[in-house]
Amino acid sequence: MQSQSALATALHHRSIRRFTDQAIPTEVFEQLIEAGQMASSSSFLQSVSIIRVTDSIKRQQIRTICGGGSETGQMYVQESPEFLVFCIDTYRHQQLVPEAQTDWMEMLLIGAVDVGIMAQNVLLCAESVGLGGVYIGSLRNGIAQVADILGLPTGVVPLVGLCLGYPDQTPLQRPRLPTHVILSENHYQAASQRDLAEYDEQVRAYYVQRSSKALNWTEQVRNTLAKPIRPEILPFLHKQGLAKR
Numbered sequence: 710m711q712s713q714s715a716l717a718t719a720l721h722h723r724s725i726r727r728f729t730d731q732a733i734p735t736e737v738f739e740q741l742i743e744a745g746q747m748a749s750s751s752s753f754l755q756s757v758s759i760i761r762v763t764d765s766i767k768r769q770q771i772r773t774i775c776g777g778g779s780e781t782g783q784m785y786v787q788e789s790p791e792f793l794v795f796c797i798d799t800y801r802h803q804q805l806v807p808e809a810q811t812d813w814m815e816m817l818l819i820g821a822v823d824v825g826i827m828a829q830n831v832l833l834c835a836e837s838v839g840l841g842g843v844y845i846g847s848l849r850n851g852i853a854q855v856a857d858i859l860g861l862p863t864g865v866v867p868l869v870g871l872c873l874g875y876p877d878q879t880p881l882q883r884p885r886l887p888t889h890v891i892l893s894e895n896h897y898q899a900a901s902q903r904d905l906a907e908y909d910e911q912v913r914a915y916y917v918q919r920s921s922k923a924l925n926w927t928e929q930v931r932n933t934l935a936k937p938i939r940p941e942i943l944p945f946l947h948k949q950g951l952a953k954r
């Protein structure tokens with residue numbers, strides 16, 4: 710299997726939301742999952758399970774949740790050749806050790822970090838062999854319904870989805886914050902107003918070019934964070950026996 714270097718692949722990243730009809734060959738799919746499994750794991754707890762969603766009705770139901778009621782939102786969840794749901798899994802720990810204290814907040818962080826690392830191994834390796842993909846956090850719009858659809862037991866939380874397939878688009882790369890804003894040495898260095906204003910302008914120019922919608926980063930942050938953000942997550946975690954203390 711031909712594979713681009715990790716560095717070249719990472720530097721080329723953009724999320725892909727439109728795919729050709731070409732299926733991912735089984736041997737490629739299996740290798741991607743293995744690459745995910747070989748990711749580092751906090752305390753070697755291996756706190757992740759992946760659900761491969763092949764049932765078209767389930768895909769449709771999850772797409773509706775991700776689209777937030779829109780008829781056409783996030784269609785790639787339904788249409789991508791592969792759709793994986795990465796879950797924090799503490800059920801296995803409970804199976805093995807019934808007195809395991811999996812309800813601490815720390816366990817949630819352990820699971821969330823493991824999920825992120827495993828999923829990124831899968832996406833990066835997928836991109837390195839010519840595939841593309843996009844993460845799907847919007848399944849948390851209806852986290853309890855997604856858990857029902859996938860038959861998740863207590864101790865298991867659907868954290869993020871991943872659409873995968875062969876790209877049918879080459880989107881512009883989204884500009885990131887300048888390196889000196891996110892990297893500092895020995896002590897935290899807050900971003901200057903000037904840096905943030907310059908970056909706002911860069912993001913605005915990107916959006917104008919992409920979609921003629923002049924949205925800057927400040928507006929994007931405000932749109933996402935200046936309101937309650939999925940307040941039903943905490944009660945769901947508690948119901949699943951997580952993050953209780």
Ligand SMILES: Cc1cc2nc3c(=O)[nH]c(=O)nc-3n(C[C@H](O)[C@H](O)[C@H](O)COP(=O)(O)O)c2cc1C
Nearest residue numbers: 722723724725783843844845846847848869882883
């Ligand atoms: C955890 C996570 C969840 C995401 N959820 C969604 C999603 O639900 N729908 C979507 O279209 N993109 C989603 N994205 C993709 C981001 O919008 C995208 O990574 C970001 O805008 C940067 O663009 P790029 O990946 O093309 O560089 C998600 C990304 C991450 C890391």
